[in-house]
Amino acid sequence: MHYWESITAAGDANITLPAAALIALWLAAARMPRLALSWCLIFGGLLVLVGATKLAFIGWGLGIRALDFTGISGHASRATAVIPVLVYLLCQTWQAGRLRSAVAAAYAAGALVACSRVAIGAHSESEVMIGFALGGAASAGFIRLASAQTPLRISGWLAGLGVLMLCGLTQLDPAPTKAWLKNAALYLSDRSEPFQRGDRASPAR
Numbered sequence: 001m002h003y004w005e006s007i008t009a010a011g012d013a014n015i016t017l018p019a020a021a022l023i024a025l026w027l028a029a030a031r032m033p034r035l036a037l038s039w040c041l042i043f044g045g046l047l048v049l050v051g052a053t054k055l056a057f058i059g060w061g062l063g064i065r066a067l068d069f070t071g072i073s074g075h076a077s078r079a080t081a082v083i084p085v086l087v088y089l090l091c092q093t094w095q096a097g098r099l100r101s102a103v104a105a106a107y108a109a110g111a112l113v114a115c116s117r118v119a120i121g122a123h124s125e126s127e128v129m130i131g132f133a134l135g136g137a138a139s140a141g142f143i144r145l146a147s148a149q150t151p152l153r154i155s156g157w158l159a160g161l162g163v164l165m166l167c168g169l170t171q172l173d174p175a176p177t178k179a180w181l182k183n184a185a186l187y188l189s190d191r192s193e194p195f196q197r198g199d200r201a202s203p204a205r
Contacts, residue, residue: 011075080135
């Protein structure tokens with residue numbers, strides 16, 4: 001179990017949100033403001049969608065009972081959105097074959113994070129599959145946009161500083177995103193208790 005918990009940490013908000021901000025910083029430093037804005041909109045839209053599905057279930061019981069779906073996996077979606085983009089930006093000057101292999105490995109890492117969420121009992125298969133698909137679509141869409149631009153040249157010190165920062169963040173405790181979403185959902189729905197997986201009040205669709 002410790003193995004899966006170590007893997008699932010790679011998708012935690014403590015790491016993926018700063019990593020997403022680092023991507024935007026790299027793009028801005030490279031004087032690519034439109035690409036930076038595109039990344040912010042793509043990743044921000046993903047966060048909003050994931051959060052909305054979680055709020056809908058916690059506060060109003062809106063889920064898909066037949067699929068055991070109570071909200072998109074944030075870990076799976078964030079990891080699969082961020083890791084491939086980080087790898088692509090760091091390796092885009094490589095030969096085409098090596099670059100494709102590196103990005104494919106990044107998607108495999110995202111899939112591993114998604115699997116870890118099921119292994120530790122945090123999500124159902126449907127929740128991580130949808131999260132992986134949406135995160136993958138977000139990163140693939142951005143990479144497609146970036147590939148049409150002049151290759152980004154990240155200064156060595158900036159890249160090294162960013163990687164060191166992300167490595168340091170792995171020592172932090174998981175971000176309390178679940179508690180934040182729960183409090184927000186209860187406030188918005190005016191309920192005293194959140195809906196739980198398997199509650200009869202949760203409508204089947």
